[in-house]
Amino acid sequence: MGDLHFHLSIFYFHLNLTSMIRQTIMNLRQNPFLSAISIAGTAFAITMIMAIVITWQTKYADFTPEVNRSRSLYVMAMRIYNQDNQDEQSYGFTSPAFLKECVLPLKGIEAATAFGGISGALVSLTDGSNRLKVDKRITDASFWKVFKPHFLTGRGFSEEEVQSVVVCASVARKLFGTTEVVGQQLLYNRETMRIAGVVEDISVAAKDAYAQIWVPYTPGMLQANGVWSYSGGMQIAIVAKSADDFPAIREELSKRVEAVNAGLGNRKIDIMEQPDNIVAHVNHVWCNIGPDLPMLYLQYAVALLIILLVPSLNLCGLSSSRMQQRMAELGVRKAFGGTRWVLVRQILNENLMLTLLGGVAGLLLSYLSVYLMREWLFTGSGNVGTSGEFSLSMDVLFSPWIFLLAFAFCVVINLMSAALPAWLAAKRSIVESLNDK
């Protein structure tokens, strides 16, 4: 008997695909309205979920030029306190001196860079014409090892080239009319600088890499002289060989901080719970308050739960309506020996086709909605007030992950919305089902 059942189910499965599609078309034809509603419900849910997934990926996943996010650690805030007087403390950003004293000596890191926040700068041609206000970021030569923007011409500045800058394509075009400007000079505020490279414009969504002009900070800023040199308007990104090294790096870094503190007076430095991983880093807004990650994760979890549960309850109602219409058919199937399990599986399969139709529509809609709302979705503390464009990364939008997740969520919605009604419907006795009008 067991054997027979096994054979039957294999046979059933072969039949299934064509019959599933046929059944779906029948369903659509018989019940265009209900089908449309359930497709719309699924589509809407998938739109929301995928918009969240795409936003998450854009904020936290690796993509050009921030290709190392998943194995990067960040130090942004620096607290300087007086160990003799607890009330006296000052919060600010960190500094290149901290990079040199505490981060660069760490073993097992691949690269580390210090970079400033975006601020305004004036650039013009050397004769002072074409004066232009641009978003500038000061940084060092390692920046080009941590972030990998696409160079149109030239390359990043090296440690020796303190009078060189990198500009983005749109600024090069506005100043010179072309991007072939490597080796040319421009006036940055009042200084003459040489252009070392031109990069493709960077999306503001890459909040750490974005700028319109990158300028090296003076090597003097690397020198530690007293406690206040550890606080200066910079952030530090550390690329580890792999994310598995994070705990070791954290431990080593806190030892370095201790060692530095031992050499300082009564004022000490403190990096609080840092270094941050990428999620904490993006949500680290103020120097004196760390990111509230439990709340962040809870919000995502609750949002996902509601977005899955509410439409599923809806679809449950719809599928149980449909089930009632088909009671007689289910009764006949049962009378001819269909087990409850076979019936439930059949209903689930049929329903999956509807769900997938909704899923495809939803995914397309999520692309559209993310595109339309990109400014709100990707504006955060790191890039608000900048003048660049929010372009979406194609790598993120069309990564296999997105499709896989969309499919997975469809299956989940399908299970949540059809399994229980199908189970309940298949439970009813044959006579009762056949009698149902």
Place this chain on the structure above:
Amino acid sequence: MKFAIHNLRMIRARLRQNGWVLAEFFLVFIVMWFLCDSLGCMKYTFYRPLGVDIEHVYLLELVKGGESRDSSLTDADKYWSVLEKLQQEPTVEVAALCYWSLPMSGSNSYNSLSAQDSVWVNARLINTTGGYIDVFRMKDDARCPFSEMPADRNHVMLSQATVNRFKRRIPEFSQDTPLGHPYDTTLTVTQSGTIEAFRTYRYGDDAPCYFYRLDENSVKKRYADENANIVFRVKAAADGDDYRARFVREIAARLDTDNLFVADAVPYTQQQHQFEVMNGDTDKVNSQAIVVLFLLVNVFLGLIGTFWFRTRRRRSEIALRLAMGSTKSQVFRLLTGEGLLLLTIVALPAMLVCYNIGMAELTIGRTELISTWPVKWGVLRFLLGSLGAWLLIALMVMMGIFFPARQAMRIEPAEALHEE
């Protein structure tokens, strides 16, 4: 009433079919209450009067760069020179220079002053020149204007919120109460007036501040190497969409002092927007509004689906009612009545859950789940939130039932009876 009882009977008879709708209502009501409560409080705060006015206010964007050509000048000298030149511009009504004191900037300094040696109140320090009050149109003390207060560390003006904080702990606190210095207990600080209550942030409460006045002398002495901010108010007649571009083109270069360049004049509304984004409030309002929309659409889809099928099954019943003399609107009322009654039946236990969530003072991470600030938690707030949730869902119920009901009522009574 007759309808209601009838409806209740019908709901009981169809409890099994209504199960999914009931479950959905229950869940949606709780979430919707949370969102109405949260959005309601935020919007209520958002639209309360600010007490400051940032229309026609601009923030100078200053760039320090390149080598200095006059090494005798300190940063303070350069900032002061920019301020003086700016004040002479004919389009500028008033300008101010300040340190870590701008509203909605995220760059703050705090300190405490004491009354009666024991009561310390911590508040934000506003270190600024006299024009600040006029730039932001705060309500000055008429008897003793801010701009006439001595520019030293021993004279201070309190904002109303600071006064209130003192008064909560010392009922007899008045403007004559001398204040104690935080570091040097031998010094006393004299209050020279009160700035009327103001909020510097649209999602925030009244701001407690200590105002200290700066003049040329104190700026140059105390802040020689600090970065200052300069804000100014443009005459309403001179302001316009193109003012910023005109400023950058015509005025900015005139203000440059040594290696301190004027790069831009940013409208203060933009600074406000940035701060709201940084604080996460814009994101919160937008995301919550989208979830509200999502829930409403789902309630609509769910009801239209359920009732579509059900009213079709009840065609003969509807036809019979029509044949027996019910008007269409009566039948429609019967159907929507059922939906609204379902909602109300579920709303009561859901409200119980909501009220307990509100009372529980849950905190996740560092954030209160139900914020008790700046709007206090109370029964009225709870009832208003619940009413909001009920009304929004009820609207969807009416819409979700309207279409299927209209469809069902379109048939001729005779036809339906014939089918039977």
